[in-house]
Amino acid sequence: MNEEDSAPPPRFTFRQRILLNLITWTCSGVIRLIVPTLRLAMSFEEEKLPQGIKTHPLVVSFWHNCIFPSVYIFRNLGIRVMASESFDGEWIGRIIRKFGFVKISGSSSRGGVRGLMGMRRDVEQGWTVAFTIDGPRGPRYVVKPGPILLASSTGIPMVVFHIALENPWILKTWDRCMVPKPFSRALLRVSNQIFVPPDADREKYLAELQTRLEQVRDFAEANVGKVGSEEFPTVKF
Numbered sequence: 001m002n003e004e005d006s007a008p009p010p011r012f013t014f015r016q017r018i019l020l021n022l023i024t025w026t027c028s029g030v031i032r033l034i035v036p037t038l039r040l041a042m043s044f045e046e047e048k049l050p051q052g053i054k055t056h057p058l059v060v061s062f063w064h065n066c067i068f069p070s071v072y073i074f075r076n077l078g079i080r081v082m083a084s085e086s087f088d089g090e091w092i093g094r095i096i097r098k099f100g101f102v103k104i105s106g107s108s109s110r111g112g113v114r115g116l117m118g119m120r121r122d123v124e125q126g127w128t129v130a131f132t133i134d135g136p137r138g139p140r141y142v143v144k145p146g147p148i149l150l151a152s153s154t155g156i157p158m159v160v161f162h163i164a165l166e167n168p169w170i171l172k173t174w175d176r177c178m179v180p181k182p183f184s185r186a187l188l189r190v191s192n193q194i195f196v197p198p199d200a201d202r203e204k205y206l207a208e209l210q211t212r213l214e215q216v217r218d219f220a221e222a223n224v225g226k227v228g229s230e231e232f233p234t235v236k237f
Helices: 014-037 049-055 064-073 087-097 112-124 146-154 202-226
Strands: 039-044 059-062 080-083 102-105 129-132 158-165 185-190
Touching (some): 014 064, 014 087, 039 202, 059 146, 059 202, 064 087, 064 158, 112 129, 146 158, 146 202, 158 202
Antiparallel strands (some): 158 185
16 A cells, blocks of 8 residues: 555545545445456447457546446556546545556546646557546536547547446435445446547537447446346456
8 A cells, every 4th residue: 555545635634534544445345345246248339449448548438427336347457537636536536546547636627627638648658548427526427528628639539338237226426326236237338439530529529429428328227137148248357
């Protein structure tokens, strides 16, 4: 454990520092206990993407309520994730670092330009970057333009995904965060690549990003009950 994981920044109160440690260790432990038990299947719109998603830079987007299973499924890949410097952003950042992600400080409401600059630097160095696209505080299931700006300025394609869970626990948070039940089914649906030209019509691609995220969500949720079948065989992860 490094110093960054062991000591929260001094801007937080004593109570918040206690809560940060409690949330970080509890959530990290629960993720490590539950997610490996899932019966997971993966479904890709694009045949070549299953290998490329781990070896090539991508600009990835997913809904905030998929964080719980995502941090384990995509662990130890060095994926860069933008998170705010708020209390919520801090505990999210501390958790994802334990699974091999790299937090880039910034959000749609604060530090966004600095965060995008950091993401651009990393994606140009070959790293995949990811956006919890309706975060940090919603509205739920409404996209923001960060991935479009990054993809159009770098030429790196966008990809979206959704993880549907079989009868998950739903937390009473703004994003209705999903927590999987042990040994339940999960279906990861990944879109094809979306290339954004430098002179892209922002509103057009914002609408397309919204549509693609809704499509992978609807597909995954409609088919998660078929996980384990010949059509959706389970995989090791």
